Amino acid sequence: MKKYFFLMFLSLVLVLAGCSESEQLDTTSDKIEQNENNADNQDDEETKVENRKTVELNSAEDEKMGSAVLEQVDGGVEISLKVEGMEPGKHGVHFHETGACEAPDFESAGAHFNPDDSEHGMENENGPHAGDLPNVEVAEDGTGELKFTAEHISLLADEKNSLMDEDGSALVIHEGEDDGKTDPSGESGNRIACGALE
Template identity: 50%
Template sequence: MKKIIGPMLLLFLILSACSGNKDTADPKKSDEAAPVNAETPINVPLINTEGDKVGEAELSENSKGVAIHVRVEGLQPGKRAIHLHETGKCAPPDFKSAGAHFNPGHKEHGFHNPKGYHEGDLPNLEVAADGKVDAVLKTADVTLERGKPNSLLDKDGSALVIHAGEDDYVTDPAGNAGDRIVCGEIVKEGN
């Protein structure tokens, strides 16, 4: 019996030592912490009608939609319309190169329009007395995932445009928002 217990005890100790000290994290917990969209946030430089950089936006996505963190300076205080446009091209001074609003659903403009709204419609920005904006806008109507009909990252990208006036949320096609005064190209390498 002693001859069997000795080797069995040794084998038990070796197996315990091999399986007992795991320094790696539980893979299930790591998977739960992973973001919904594995792509890194998209940084978008924002330019004015002279082509000068006046700010930036960062777009990221999670299970609730796309968040757009906008930081701009040098604007007139008050409410300013901001929209997502269909083409990722910002040619100053008028930014007409950005095309119309992002609207794959072919609706009319405005949150209060019974026939609306565009997927590119966003809430107005509030510009502070010092001409600065630091705001986060959220939308579940678009995605950063390629290949989806509502993706901002289609073959020609899209644009983020700030207007001179405020969006009335009703008037088609752009809410009487006025001229385009700031633009940023939403593109990712490989577009």
Template identity: 45%
Template sequence: MKRWVVLVAALILFMVLGGCADNDDEMENTQHHGSKTSVETLGSLSEETTKVDVTMYNSDMEEIGMATIRQVHDGTNITLDASNLPPGTHGFHIHEKGVCEAPDFKSAGGHFNPTDAKHGFDHPKGPHAGDLPNIVVEEDGTVRAAGVNDMVTLIKGKKNSLLGNDGTALMIHAKPDDYKSQPSGDAGDRIACGVIGE
């Protein structure tokens, strides 16, 4: 009889300890998921814009493609999918005003430059916040490109927000950006434009 009592007591103790271990595991999982949620909360903009679709137009105001800008933890992710462009390497920038008036798109102003930097990735006092890597258009006139810009944001009210009072615009140029010439990398004419915000 005593042996059964000891076995039952041992079984109960084992179950209690096992239950505590399960609770500890559940707590650890909850804490892990909780910290993960808080990290996501830091990067998420529940009441802000987290994604902007930008329709790109050529100088005849024909739609040639779409760019998408998404807020990410370290800045913005910019993707471009366009067609009917001249093959070759082209400058690609964010300009300071959300106005795309054809045919020259000068209405978009200069490069987005809230920090008053010099132009170009190769300039010691650059780049502009709106400077982006060159894009390469294939022989069939199509381009697909993606990258992260950690100098701009979609969070309204910040100095480097793409959604300020005047908005901003994405611009494709006729020539490559040399990453150093002032004020815009000697990238030539503006051949495609899309309003990010206005």
């Protein structure tokens, strides 16, 4: 009889030990899965940062003139530009080759972003520059918006046409309308607002 109870007790101990080990394995498995999910989420966040940029545009007097959100999408970079405090009418908008916006003339931004050595203008048969964009039209209240997907540029650092190369790039707005064909800048006049991408 004692032997029977001893065997029952031993069986119960083994069952409980097995359950405990199983729970530990389940907990370990859950932790591994959670760590993997955290790593995946971190990679996703880093990708989002790489694929999305915000550019603040300022005048030569360091007054805010607007901002642009850039997002890497299939087929290029989607640009959502909003401006304020500008003269009514059409204004040329371009990406320039260097991420520097030194007042008063923003010449530090260099020429238009043009890795393929093309001519300026979307209406130019030898163009456009990769950094050429449509004009932004400003209303009487000084505000304007431009939404456009630029297919000749990228935000990915390892691409030939990346805005995020070693010296960055700049988004520049000009005082006049870009005629879309005249090299090198569409007769769009002085640079009145600039925002650096670095």
